[in-house]
Amino acid sequence: MTDEGIKYLSQSFRRLVSLEKMALAFETCEDIGDSSIVHLSETLTQMRSLKNLHLNFKRCDYITNEGFVSLSLGLRNLPLLELLHLDFGRDQITDVGLIQLSRVLSQLSLLKSLHLSFERNCNISNKGLNQLCQALKSLKKLKSLNFDLRGCDRLTVTGLEHLGEGVKHIVSLENIELNFNNCTHLEKEDIFRLQKVFQRYLNLSNLKIIEP
Numbered sequence: 001m002t003d004e005g006i007k008y009l010s011q012s013f014r015r016l017v018s019l020e021k022m023a024l025a026f027e028t029c030e031d032i033g034d035s036s037i038v039h040l041s042e043t044l045t046q047m048r049s050l051k052n053l054h055l056n057f058k059r060c061d062y063i064t065n066e067g068f069v070s071l072s073l074g075l076r077n078l079p080l081l082e083l084l085h086l087d088f089g090r091d092q093i094t095d096v097g098l099i100q101l102s103r104v105l106s107q108l109s110l111l112k113s114l115h116l117s118f119e120r121n122c123n124i125s126n127k128g129l130n131q132l133c134q135a136l137k138s139l140k141k142l143k144s145l146n147f148d149l150r151g152c153d154r155l156t157v158t159g160l161e162h163l164g165e166g167v168k169h170i171v172s173l174e175n176i177e178l179n180f181n182n183c184t185h186l187e188k189e190d191i192f193r194l195q196k197v198f199q200r201y202l203n204l205s206n207l208k209i210i211e212p
Helices: 003-013 034-044 064-076 095-105 128-138 157-167 187-199
Strands: 022-023 052-057 082-090 113-118 146-150 175-179 207-212
Touching: 003 034, 034 052, 034 064, 064 082, 064 095, 095 128, 128 157, 157 187, 187 207
Parallel strands: 022 052, 052 082, 082 113, 113 146, 146 175, 175 207
Antiparallel strands: none
């Protein structure tokens, strides 16, 4: 599928104003770029009944911060959103995009499940993760948190400290899954300290952390 195809697909969704769940996988559409996300974002602004949203752009290497920021702005028009699952791949997004997403996430007060995947992204640093973790503090109904940050090798122990500080106050959390595989600046001891923070402040039914 091309950008033009997604444009027409997005336009067709605008009639589905009562839709509550949407899952779209574009990971095999390697040629699509920011314009596709812009079209989808414009559609999202009219789908205010959405509660569950899953978008997969993992292998779409032409998507940049411009498209990601546009998507983030579209998300702020989904006041009923309870589940958000976004998959992006290698080096598509930088801290700039993550910071914009963080601003929007803090407004999604009904969110219960958040799954973000930025696998093998060397453009995300502690700065972006810090802003994301600050936003988490506003999600008082969040029950499940899943971050796939494998191969994000700019992350250091400082990023884990931000994560611990942001998450420990969300007493509603029941499930945490984190993937730090191939994060070359992290050590097993860093992961152990993060686990201790979670275990001290939260009553979790499931905690799974994949180590570097």
